Structures are given as C-alpha cells and as structure tokens.
Amino acid sequence: DAGITQSPRYKITETGRQVTLMCHQTWSHSYMFWYRQDLGHGLRLIYYSAAADITDKGEVPDGYVVSRSKTENFPLTLESATRSQTSVYFCASSDLLGTGNSGTEAFFGQGTRLTVV
Amino acid sequence: DQQVKQNSPSLSVQEGRISILNCDYTNSMFDYFLWYKKYPAEGPTFLISISSIKDKNEDGRFTVFLNKSAKHLSLHIVPSQPGDSAVYFCAAGRQGNLIFGKGTKLSVKP
Numbered sequence: 001d002a003g004i005t006q007s008p009r010y011k012i013t014e015t016g017r018q019v020t021l022m023c024h025q026t027w028s029h030s031y032m033f034w035y036r037q038d039l040g041h042g043l044r045l046i047y048y049s050a051a052a053d054i055t056d057k058g059e060v061p062d063g064y065v066v067s068r069s070k071t072e073n074f075p076l077t078l079e080s081a082t083r084s085q086t087s088v089y090f091c092a093s094s095d096l097l098g099t100g101n102s103g104t105e106a107f108f109g110q111g112t113r114l115t116v117v
Numbered sequence: 118d119q120q121v122k123q124n125s126p127s128l129s130v131q132e133g134r135i136s137i138l139n140c141d142y143t144n145s146m147f148d149y150f151l152w153y154k155k156y157p158a159e160g161p162t163f164l165i166s167i168s169s170i171k172d173k174n175e176d177g178r179f180t181v182f183l184n185k186s187a188k189h190l191s192l193h194i195v196p197s198q199p200g201d202s203a204v205y206f207c208a209a210g211r212q213g214n215l216i217f218g219k220g221t222k223l224s225v226k227p
Contacts, residue, residue: 045215
C-alpha cells in the first residue's frame with residue numbers, strides 16, 4: 001500500500017531499554033521527520049532528514065538517535081528510554097520543502113504511542 | 118523559546134459562522150507556512166499552505182492570510198461545519214526544518 005506507515009502502533013517498554021520506532025514511506029519523498037506530541041506542547045520536531053545519509057536535529061533531539069540509510073526508511077531509536085519519553089510519536093515525509101513555492105505538505109503516519117514504565 | 122505560537126488553546130464557534138484561528142511566529146526566515154487538522158488517534162492531515170512571498174491563499178472554505186510585517190498568519194474557515202471540530206496546528210518551515218505550534222482546539226456547535 002502506498003503511503004507512510006509507522007510500527008509498532010503501541011509500545012510499552014521499561015526505563016533504560018533501547019527501543020526503535022520504525023517509519024516507512026513509499027513515495028520516495030526526500031524529506032522525512034520525527035515529531036512527538038505531548039499535552040501542552042503540541043508537535044515538537046525531534047529530527048529530520050533531507051535525504052539518505054543526511055539528518056539534522058530538530059527542537060528536542062536529546063535522547064534520540066536516527067539513521068537514514070535508505071530513502072524510504074527513517075527509524076527513530078531511544079537508546080536508553082526514560083519516562084519523560086512517554087509520548088505519541090509521529091513520522092512524516094515530504095518532497096521539496098523550502099523551495100519558496102506554496103509549500104509542499106508533509107504527510108503524517110498514524111503515530112506510535114510509546115509508554116515508558 | 119517557541120518559534121511558532123498559537124496563543125488560543127481553544128475556540129468555540131456556531132455552525133455556519135466564520136472560524137478564525139491565529140498563529141504568530143518569530144523567525145523571519147521561514148519560507149512557507151502550513152495549516153494541519155488533527156483528529157484524536159490520527160496523524161495530522163494537511164489543510165492549506167502559503168509561501169512567504171504571498172499574502173493570501175484560498176482553497177474552498179479555507180483561506181490562509183499571511184502578514185509578514187506582523188509575523189502573523191491566520192486560517193479562516195467559512196462557513197464552519199461540525200465536522201471541522203478538531204485540533205488545528207499551524208507550522209512554519211525553512212529548508213526542511215518544519216516547526217509546529219501547540220495547536221488550537223476548534224469546536225463547531227450545531
């Protein structure tokens with residue numbers, strides 16, 4: 001199916017564990033993003049990637065690691081999960097952002113609800 | 118410091134009336150701005166966007182206005198419908214760095 005998919009949809013993990021959230025898109029979009037959504041904070045950008053092997057920090061990158069070895073995948077890893085990382089995580093992809101045109105929208109996945117206990 | 122601010126956490130409007138959602142930003146280097154709509158347990162969905170070189174963009178019932186001197190944008194929904202009830206996020210971007218506001222919860226009452 002075409003689109004952007006996140007897995008798993010729900011995850012419970014223990015403090016200190018490593019956990020990886022997966023994101024896969026089928027459009028060959030150059031840009032991919034990871035956001036977290038928390039009450040009172042809206043959507044905060046964790047990391048983004050302009051192309052394979054190019055990643056940049058967003059607003060809240062601490063405690064997270066990303067990689068982009070292939071254009072279609074953008075996994076997010078919490079190397080040692082903490083309770084403050086309990087959140088809903090959204091992956092998004094887009095093509096040719098920042099061209100000065102009307103702006104190509106970013107398409108979002110359904111989200112991963114992560115609980116760290 | 119927040120680069121994109123939505124100062125109204127909620128807004129209630131009567132069906133058929135205009136809904137106006139506001140957004141302020143601090144970084145004059147943003148190239149483009151977007152509005153998203155979000156229902157519970159779903160990812161945000163794109164509504165409308167505007168380039169920094171324009172001051173208005175219209176798509177059906179949705180119009181976005183950009184005032185660069187004031188660093189302010191707004192989304193107008195006319196007429197509002199109960200199905201428009203959702204959380205609305207504004208976002209601003211430059212070269213892939215796409216920053217969102219905290220969102221405004223719109224309730225459209227029949």
